[in-house]
Amino acid sequence: ELGAVGEALRRSGEAALGLQKERAGLRHDLAAAATRPPELQEQKQLAVAARDFKEAARLAGALKQLVVEEEEATCREAEVAAALEANKVGLRVLAASQLELQAEVTAAQGQGDARLLSLLLTQLRHGRDER
Known part of the structure; x- marks a missing residue:
């Protein structure tokens, strides 16, 4: 039973490490994603100013997708x-x-x-009594 608990403890610890790694990765991704919207917004404004509406629409879609991905990651x-x-x-x-x-x-x-000691002492006493 002690071995089973130790094994469960080991597996649970490994799972915790995996979760911590995943959480760190998600936090990193979220931090990186937070820097992208201003850049994409600026590119979109430049595309509109240049009257490149296809590029502006693509960038608007990328911004929306980024928001969705950020919500999912959160x-x-x-x-x-x-x-x-x-x-x-x-x-x-x-x-x-x-x-x-x-x-x-x-x-x-x-x-x-304690029982073994008691038994040995008893045997030792009986051995002395027989002499």
Whole structure:
């Protein structure tokens, strides 16, 4: 049982690392995406001024797509953050279970050691009595 809890703790830790990596990537993508709208807006204005309406329409579409992607990334980042928090709670529960089981194992070993000592002392006394 202690081994199973340890394995679950290891898997949960690996999952947490994966979630943290994904969250960092999403945050990086969001930060990078935040710099793009002003640039695209400026290009769109230049295209309108140059009367290149096809280019202006393409840039307007790119701006809209960027907003959609940013919203999706923000939602996903919130989902990952919630999953990460749930994982942290799970890790704490598993760690507490592991400590509890380890304490039980240690106590059982101590009881076994005490019984063995008692048995050995009894045998030692009987051995002396027979002499």
